[in-house]
């Protein structure tokens with residue numbers, strides 16, 4: 001799982017995207033910052049590299065952090081981060097229980113580059129109890145891989161087909177905590193929303209955050225497409 005092989009979109013296409021993203025970002029808000037790929041590993045101090053990033057133009061790897069105690073993540077919050085254009089991998093980050101404080105506003109994972117076929121990988125996160133990506137609206141390309149997370153709850157309260165543009169067919173979800181052993185209570189305020197299948201269910205990321213339903217997702221995407229990104233680059237062109 002460690003050899004990060006990624007597929008890169010053609011240079012011209014990528015450049016156009018970067019320019020579009022840059023111009024949109026800078027005209028919208030002078031404080032936005034585009035970062036390149038980031039590899040946060042071994043030490044909690046490395047998280048500092050993320051502090052100003054609004055968009056990661058590339059991939060985000062967070063892995064192999066083991067000399068930590070739970071409180072070490074308490075002050076780590078990156079509310080500016082909205083988008084990763086490539087993939088996001090989490091692997092063996094000890095004592096990290098949730099991403100809800102760390103990345104509350106991460107809304108888009110584009111999957112321009114993938115880890116094998118995956119845009120989001122959560123692998124051997126031994127203490128993680130919920131994913132907690134409360135702001136995640138869409139993964140534009142690629143599937144997800146959630147594997148060997150023995151404490152991960154709130155897995156059956158997420159409708160991935162609302163998020164994954166490619167559909168859920170190629171998701172790989174295995175060897176995680178049996179959801180029967182989880183409480184998985186959605187917020188009392190009510191998270192009932194139509195699923196992709198059209199039935200109505202309670203969908204949430206955690207005990208205090210609903211998953212966004214179809215209407216909110218659509219509203220977000222309309223703004224996103226109009227401002228940040230122009231779909232002229234075919235996702236499968238690499």
Ligand SMILES: *[C@@H]1O[C@H](CO)[C@@H](O)[C@H](O)[C@H]1NC(C)=O
Pocket residue numbers: 048049050051052
């Ligand atoms: C983030 O921005 C602050 C203020 O401009 C700067 O001092 C700091 O070095 C930046 N951090 C990184 C990792 O670029």
Ligand SMILES: *[C@@H]1O[C@H](CO)[C@@H](O)[C@H](O)[C@H]1NC(C)=O
Pocket residue numbers: 225226230231232
């Ligand atoms: C995206 O690019 C195409 C072709 O260059 C253009 O026709 C279209 O208007 C653009 N859309 C947006 C939202 O900028």
